[in-house]
Amino acid sequence: MQRNTSVDRVESVHRALVLLKLIGERGSLSVTEAAKALEVNPSTAQRLLVTLVGDGFARQGERKRYEPGAELLRPGASHAIPPLRARLRPHLERLFERVGETVHVATLVGTEIHHLDGVEAVGHPLRFGLRIGVRLPAHQTSAGKAMLATLAEDDVDARYEVAMNSPRGTAMRVELADLHQQLAKVRRQRVATNFEESEPGVAAFATSIGVIDGERAAFSIAMPVARFTKADLPKFVSALVRTADEAAAALLL
Known part of the structure; x- marks a missing residue:
């Protein structure tokens, strides 16, 4: 993971954005892969992934791998009727x-x-x-x-x-x-x-x-x-x- 030493960075937001990029680039991501990319323990990586799932940016597919969710697939979309x-x-x-x-x-x-x-x-x-x-x-x-x-x-x-x-x-x-x-x-x-x-x-x-x-x-x-x-x-x-x-x-x- 490429580090940014800016004191203004919110680390949890940065980590979530890194995971979104990886999910988009690779198509799916496991907890182990996320933890390795972020250089954090698996429990931290899982909490971040679950948060992305909760907000619709990821979904858990087969073999417990995390895939792009509805919000990631439709960035910026706004529908009066979903x-x-x-x-x-x-x-x-x-x-x-x-x-x-x-x-x-x-x-x-x-x-x-x-x-x-x-x-x-x-x-x-x-x-x-x-x-x-x-x-x-x-x-x-x-x-x-x-x-x-x-x-x-x-x-x-x-x-x-x-x-x-x-x-x-x-x-x-x-x-x-x-x-x-x-x-x-x-x-x-x-x-x-x-x-x-x-x-x-x-x-x-x-x-x-x-x-x-x-x-x-x-x-x-x-x-x-x-x-x-x-x-x-x-x-x-x-x-x-x-x-x-x-x-x-x-x-x-």
Whole structure:
């Protein structure tokens, strides 16, 4: 790594930029290769790479190598409606038709989910409103748990290590051992649940779609917990899995 001795340089920013250049030049980068290039230990290199993943500049591909993310592939781009939102909209509407409840599509950014789009079940007097544009802690939401479950355990730990050492870390309420137990269950069942974890009075269900355009995405269904019955669950699970599989087949070419 070529060193710059300027006292004004912010070392962490410099290291992140070096990694972005290497990912762009080589096409992919391992933690070991990043650590060697930066002359730092692997844990430091992994935290930097996970941060780039969280902000969309990198994604973890096969064999745990880090590849260009959506933001790196579209530098300087600004879209009023993100391409992913537009591509998933027909499938989101199909999910709404199948369940008749408020549905959303969300992406995973670090340890938060971002609600990109939704369809509100306006026909119900008592309903769950849209959350488009709202960010929520991933570990407290069904969509977040569905997407976290697609990650390796060490990737989940690395993301939360970064988040809990950030300014907002003191406000995070997460027990990693409990979270890993929940994620193991999601991996077996494909569908994650949220009963009043993210906000009072809400029952929600979600499943992962996969990685599209470098972003992890999930479909979710939300409704007032007072109106939910166990008889609803099989229909929701079937609709989520079917719609996610259809979207993945259409978009993950």
